[in-house]
Amino acid sequence: MSDPSRPPGPTSYFDVRTLDSLEPRKRDLVRRRIDALGPAYRLFYRDPLEFVRGSGTRLWTADGAEYLDGYNNVPSVGHAHPRVAAAIAEQAATLSTHTRYLDARLVDYAEDLLSTMPDGLGHVMLTCTGSEANDLALRLAKSATGGTGVVVTRNAYHGVSTEIASISPSLVGLAGLPSWVRVVPVPDVRQVDDPASFGEWFAAHVQGAIDDLAAAGIRFAALVADSVFASDGVFPDPAGFLAPVREVVARNGGLYVADEVQPGFGRLGETMWGFERHGAPGAPFVPDLVTLGKPMGNGYPVAATVMRPGVAERFGQGMRYFNTFGGNSVAVAAAQATLDVLRDEDLQGNALRVGSRFRGQLDDLRADHPRIGEVRGAGLFLALELRTLDDEPDEALCLDVVNGLERHRILVGTTNVGNDALKIRPPLCFSDADADRFVEGLDAVLTELGA
Amino acid sequence: MSDPSRPPGPTSYFDVRTLDSLEPRKRDLVRRRIDALGPAYRLFYRDPLEFVRGSGTRLWTADGAEYLDGYNNVPSVGHAHPRVAAAIAEQAATLSTHTRYLDARLVDYAEDLLSTMPDGLGHVMLTCTGSEANDLALRLAKSATGGTGVVVTRNAYHGVSTEIASISPSLVGLAGLPSWVRVVPVPDVRQVDDPASFGEWFAAHVQGAIDDLAAAGIRFAALVADSVFASDGVFPDPAGFLAPVREVVARNGGLYVADEVQPGFGRLGETMWGFERHGAPGAPFVPDLVTLGKPMGNGYPVAATVMRPGVAERFGQGMRYFNTFGGNSVAVAAAQATLDVLRDEDLQGNALRVGSRFRGQLDDLRADHPRIGEVRGAGLFLALELRTLDDEPDEALCLDVVNGLERHRILVGTTNVGNDALKIRPPLCFSDADADRFVEGLDAVLTELGA
Numbered sequence: 001m002s003d004p005s006r007p008p009g010p011t012s013y014f015d016v017r018t019l020d021s022l023e024p025r026k027r028d029l030v031r032r033r034i035d036a037l038g039p040a041y042r043l044f045y046r047d048p049l050e051f052v053r054g055s056g057t058r059l060w061t062a063d064g065a066e067y068l069d070g071y072n073n074v075p076s077v078g079h080a081h082p083r084v085a086a087a088i089a090e091q092a093a094t095l096s097t098h099t100r101y102l103d104a105r106l107v108d109y110a111e112d113l114l115s116t117m118p119d120g121l122g123h124v125m126l127t128c129t130g131s132e133a134n135d136l137a138l139r140l141a142k143s144a145t146g147g148t149g150v151v152v153t154r155n156a157y158h159g160v161s162t163e164i165a166s167i168s169p170s171l172v173g174l175a176g177l178p179s180w181v182r183v184v185p186v187p188d189v190r191q192v193d194d195p196a197s198f199g200e201w202f203a204a205h206v207q208g209a210i211d212d213l214a215a216a217g218i219r220f221a222a223l224v225a226d227s228v229f230a231s232d233g234v235f236p237d238p239a240g241f242l243a244p245v246r247e248v249v250a251r252n253g254g255l256y257v258a259d260e261v262q263p264g265f266g267r268l269g270e271t272m273w274g275f276e277r278h279g280a281p282g283a284p285f286v287p288d289l290v291t292l293g294k295p296m297g298n299g300y301p302v303a304a305t306v307m308r309p310g311v312a313e314r315f316g317q318g319m320r321y322f323n324t325f326g327g328n329s330v331a332v333a334a335a336q337a338t339l340d341v342l343r344d345e346d347l348q349g350n351a352l353r354v355g356s357r358f359r360g361q362l363d364d365l366r367a368d369h370p371r372i373g374e375v376r377g378a379g380l381f382l383a384l385e386l387r388t389l390d391d392e393p394d395e396a397l398c399l400d401v402v403n404g405l406e407r408h409r410i411l412v413g414t415t416n417v418g419n420d421a422l423k424i425r426p427p428l429c430f431s432d433a434d435a436d437r438f439v440e441g442l443d444a445v446l447t448e449l450g451a
Numbered sequence: 452m453s454d455p456s457r458p459p460g461p462t463s464y465f466d467v468r469t470l471d472s473l474e475p476r477k478r479d480l481v482r483r484r485i486d487a488l489g490p491a492y493r494l495f496y497r498d499p500l501e502f503v504r505g506s507g508t509r510l511w512t513a514d515g516a517e518y519l520d521g522y523n524n525v526p527s528v529g530h531a532h533p534r535v536a537a538a539i540a541e542q543a544a545t546l547s548t549h550t551r552y553l554d555a556r557l558v559d560y561a562e563d564l565l566s567t568m569p570d571g572l573g574h575v576m577l578t579c580t581g582s583e584a585n586d587l588a589l590r591l592a593k594s595a596t597g598g599t600g601v602v603v604t605r606n607a608y609h610g611v612s613t614e615i616a617s618i619s620p621s622l623v624g625l626a627g628l629p630s631w632v633r634v635v636p637v638p639d640v641r642q643v644d645d646p647a648s649f650g651e652w653f654a655a656h657v658q659g660a661i662d663d664l665a666a667a668g669i670r671f672a673a674l675v676a677d678s679v680f681a682s683d684g685v686f687p688d689p690a691g692f693l694a695p696v697r698e699v700v701a702r703n704g705g706l707y708v709a710d711e712v713q714p715g716f717g718r719l720g721e722t723m724w725g726f727e728r729h730g731a732p733g734a735p736f737v738p739d740l741v742t743l744g745k746p747m748g749n750g751y752p753v754a755a756t757v758m759r760p761g762v763a764e765r766f767g768q769g770m771r772y773f774n775t776f777g778g779n780s781v782a783v784a785a786a787q788a789t790l791d792v793l794r795d796e797d798l799q800g801n802a803l804r805v806g807s808r809f810r811g812q813l814d815d816l817r818a819d820h821p822r823i824g825e826v827r828g829a830g831l832f833l834a835l836e837l838r839t840l841d842d843e844p845d846e847a848l849c850l851d852v853v854n855g856l857e858r859h860r861i862l863v864g865t866t867n868v869g870n871d872a873l874k875i876r877p878p879l880c881f882s883d884a885d886a887d888r889f890v891e892g893l894d895a896v897l898t899e900l901g902a
Contacts, residue, residue, distance in 0.1 A: 054546040092751075096749075124487060161612055325580055
């Protein structure tokens with residue numbers, strides 16, 4: 001059974017000790033689920049949800065209740081998008097095979113994807129999950145540099161496998177990090193007095209981490225950075241602040257791995273890729289490696305590692321690479337359809353337009369609800385902090401808001417190291433009307449909570 | 452470009468130095484592929500194949516040539532099986548979401564899958580790939596035992612991620628193994644005089660490896676064993692030989708991880724799971740962990756780690772587990788349809804019947820072709836060794852046979868440490884007529900090669 005050792009405190013997850021309070025059908029299903037899946041799985045919400053159908057930004061439960069999805073970034077072009085579903089259906093009924101045979105559509109897709117990247121990023125390798133993409137990026141970085149040292153941010157999440165959990169302090173805790181990993185602070189511009197100095201401040205921390213590795217006799221291999229720092233608390237701004245970091249990484253002989261699993265594929269609105277925000281006219285930001293995942297196939301398990309060609313040279317000489325399902329025919333069909341829809345429906349543009357207005361609306365709510373703290377983000381990746389009356393981070397309020405929004409049939413997540421901010425990250429077809437509904441719901445919940 | 456450092460010797464892969472000899476359209480596609488995917492990918496065959504359609508045991512190329520598939524084990528219930536394709540199509544058009552919401556079909560599938568396992572295996576966790584399943588099994592084993600030492604066979608392959616490549620000597624070589632891995636010999640019964648002593652002989656090697664770990668101060672965590680030893684050369688027999696190994700593992704406080712990614716889901720004919728061959732009446736063989744992958748969704752990326760409930764206890768207390776795509780709604784639909792077809796079409800029974808007859812036919816070919824060595828295997832997982840006139844392993848002949856069969860439009864792979872055996876591992880709907888065609892083709896190729 002689940003985790004009786006954990007303290008009872010506030011949570012946005014289901015607590016197994018409340019099992020008997022669920023209605024009978026749900027109680028039986030949850031009990032069977034715990035019996036079959038074991039103790040390591042969690043369910044969202046104090047009263048877990050069972051969805052049976054989705055479309056666009058909407059999800060429906062078994063008993064017909066309609067929810068607005070402000071949380072799920074995987075079905076990025078919309079739940080059960082008909083074009084993606086049709087591409088998957090057609091290919092699954094025709095052929096699903098692997099990369100050791102020729103497949104013109106795999107090559108077409110690889111070229112299409114690379115055409116969205118800046119010059120200098122020339123190869124793409126296909127995996128099934130973001131974890132596998134980050135794992136491959138680290139293997140390539142270690143092979144290319146001969147180093148093993150990795151630098152990540154304080155509350156980074158890069159994936160769930162052994163190697164990648166090792167560089168994910170949000171999952172394993174600082175105490176769980178291996179000797180070859182160093183952390184730098186959450187890149188929160190409020191930590192410096194002058195925002196113009198923030199990039200240098202953050203770069204100095206990265207240099208310090210590299211020096212600390214060197215002092216321990218560990219050669220620097222890579223900085224791995226989520227371009228929107230999603231689990232650290234969503235920090236896309238100020239645009240450009242990563243440019244000095246990029247230089248520090250190169251100067252120290254390491255590789256810059258841009259983890260675009262969450263920010264990529266247009267979510268940040270202004271740019272297709274999150275790292276692009278940190279370039280300047282005439283000085284594009286070009287990582288050594290870029291990793292892609294979640295939204296790439298709108299739910300089909302497909303992910304990728306993109307790289308400067310030189311990075312793969314040594315690896316390719318010593319090692320064949322084969323991933324059974326990575327780049328299979330159906331994965332390619334799903335990814336191509338998703339990319340086509342993203343462009344044809346201008347969802348990046350939608351993320352920019354709707355996201356900007358939405359962010360303004362959330363900011364305006366503060367006039368009536370002073371316990372709303374900072375609202376930040378880019379495009380349709382937003383964070384909204386919640387504060388106590390004394391202006392301290394308020395995790396309990398944040399989790400009450402998450403569960404309160406659920407009662408208003410709106411889905412949302414949490415972020416920040418202290419779990420005190422809403423993480424708003426809907427499908428990219430989120431409309432102005434969806435944003436209005438979200439804002440009205442949040443207004444109502446905060447009023448109900450007296451906040 | 453590809454690997455110019457590798458010696459020119461015989462190969463069943465495409466050699467990039469022969470690029471200009473391909474017909475123009477294929478040459479251009481291969482060149483674009485190398486440009487886009489980089490140097491680490493390989494293509495099967497001296498003249499690579501491009502398939503555009505599949506059905507049952509058949510694949511068709513772009514120019515209409517029909518191939519018999521004697522190689523691909525992922526589309527286990529048949530290429531593009533209509534029931535699996537329909538289940539994927541329906542679910543993809545309805546909803547694809549994750550395990551943090553309730554999903555009755557996920558629970559139904561988990562229970563159904565567990566019902567095929569022996570008593571004592573009570574939980575299943577869903578991942579996307581066999582590599583992820585083995586990674587999770589190792590994390591669970593290390594967490595449950597407090598140890599880190601792992602024992603594998605001489606030419607094992609368990610997956611492609613950093614952690615799992617580390618326990619895959621067939622991928623990284625013996626020199627590439629980390630300090631916490633020990634290897635035991637390929638379990639080839641020909642290494643002992645008395646087959647009845649083989650289990651004890653192999654168990655003694657496992658004990659020796661555990662002792663060697665202990666002497667280095669490394670606590671034993673797990674033996675990881677492919678139940679058919681596919682990359683070692685296909686060694687299912689003598690049935691029962693793993694029972695003493697199971698005991699040695701338990702006696703030393705480690706866990707037995709049965710890697711069923713290749714042998715599982717009925718392929719070996721007599722049993723649903725490869726490890727079951729090694730039980731006896733009244734003494735079933737029960738691993739601590741079982742990993743599943745390739746055929747589980749007939750090509751859809753879905754995999755799993757099954758376990759004794761106690762194994763997950765400590766892990767579940769300290770760690771939440773979430774895999775974005777693992778156990779998503781479409782993966783569950785694909786896996787359930789695959790399991791239903793496997794049963795409804797009695798493909799395990801087909802593997803037993805067709806595989807037994809097929810193996811006899813291959814054995815009989817030796818009368819006309821004395822360079823055929825041992826033919827072994829179970830169900831539809833067979834190996835056929837090729838030998839020189841002096842009865843030595845003959846890799847060159849084996850690779851010529853692979854390419855010769857391709858000219859006869861039959862697909863097959865290779866195995867054994869020395870790459871001198873055909874690996875025959877077709878979709879489980881392989882028929883007697885398919886076997887006849889394979890045997891006729893092999894007869895013809897060996898005749899052409901004067902072997």
